[in-house]
Amino acid sequence: MASLQQTMGETYVPTELLIAHIAKIHASISSLESLRPSKPVNSLFTQLVKLCTLPSSVDVRCLAVDLQRMRESLINLCGQAEGLLELEFSTHLNKLPHPMSHLNLFPYYTNYVKLASMEHQILYDSGVVEPKSVAFVGSGPMPLTSIILATHHMKSTRFVNFDIDGSANTLARQLIKKDDDLEKRMEFKTCDIMDVTEEIGSFDCIFLAALVGMSKEDKVRILGHIRKCMKGGGTLLVRSANGARAFLYPIVEEDDLHGFEVLSIFHPTNDVINSVVLVRKPIY
Template identity: 65%
Template sequence: MASLQISNIETEIPSDILPTRVMQLYASISKLESLQPTKQVNTLFTQLVNLCILPCSIDVRDLPEELQVKRESLISLCGEAEGLLELEFSTFLAKTPKAVSNLNLFPYYNNYLKLAKLEHDILVQNGVLTPKKVAFVGSGPLPLTSLVFAMNHLKSTHFDNYDFDEKANTLARQIVASDVELEKRMKFVTKDVMEVREKLGEYDFIILAALVGMNKEEKVKVLGHVRKYMKEGGILLVRSVKGPRAFLYPVVEEHELVGFEILDIFHPTDEVVNSVILVRKPVF
């Protein structure tokens, strides 16, 4: 999880032990009165992430139904906690004079730097060098992925950031407004991606945040919608997870990418949590 402190990878954890330990943490997390950032909240989620990035051969598809339900609930709790952490920090950052210059104050900024570099390297390896226009779907109040891409990797690209929460977009705009050059290249649109149609056809490259589509049904609907309206030959980057990391984020299976040409799939084994799936809409 990009928003949490994580430690070095340890030895492999047996697949029959991992679910029990995860569910112990889930029990503690689900009893919290609030998921607002506090020492207790941060400690519990840090323990969870540190556990879920351990090497483990578990396949969550093999879990019994009862654990599947709890896993989905845990993913929702992780998403809520991550959102509240970003909201708190973006509210603080939006009030600082040079917000964009102070992104490194966010405690887990380095995790975003690593993920963005990984994703950019994969793009370059697959011939995606200088997209003119990019859409980031699910940008939130602290659009670190777009900011890191725009500042470090795609320095002339225009970014449209989509989020259905106007408060999140307002904060994001205030942060970006602290940099005149970035403000010209970054726009924030308050809209559910399922309501965006022809506009999706304008983008060379679309990034789908890990928490857009929290369960399988929603994720498949979003993927189908984006595929229908994006341009032929357009590139889509989908974030997924593998193994025990599937207790933190939704999994995107290859068979769910109907109608796409799969270009690359990368599963990290270090502290980067998200897998990267790069696909293309075929040209007919």
């Protein structure tokens, strides 16, 4: 990292140099026996995140085919590692007397606080103020966005968290069970969102996690299903990625959002990873 920092100067990282470093880290991650949290795993992913948040002009859509494959592999590896990290920390926190008092032990907690605050501001600026009901699709064992939004920004909103993994929902449910307010306002449902139809139409606002729909085809299919089932005038907040951050998460482009009205697209330049795309289903 030192040599890269020295070479980049004060403006941006040369694309070829950045990609070379990312490819090197990808090779190291690919050779690991396990992606469970450990010193080698944590070190490699920390380096990768720092690389991908440096100023750069890289456009992953212009990469050669072999680099596109490397990027797809890296996104999948990041997704697996993120899931294992959340699983370990949720399991650990649930062994403590008051798990909700120790959420800041999670390594990326501050990042989630910034992201949730940013998303709330984007919703507020678009006229979505204190929605009655919010769905979060792909909440995982550490539903930090829902928890932070519910406790700091949307204090009377009902949250329903959808995840395909029942064990993740069990851990998430245990995290909040000693918080009387959250237990009343937050539900966890185990299902594939593609199997949810009528209920989608009951929400004022829906969040789609970045790793729900890893491939372009899956993401577009899920977006189409949500659009078809959600109510007219309802908003959908989709997490995406931009620039080098797209080595960590899939990109959602405007062309993927047929049938929606695009309200806002925001690409962070700080240490927040995800871009935010806010859309509305028109009222016909």
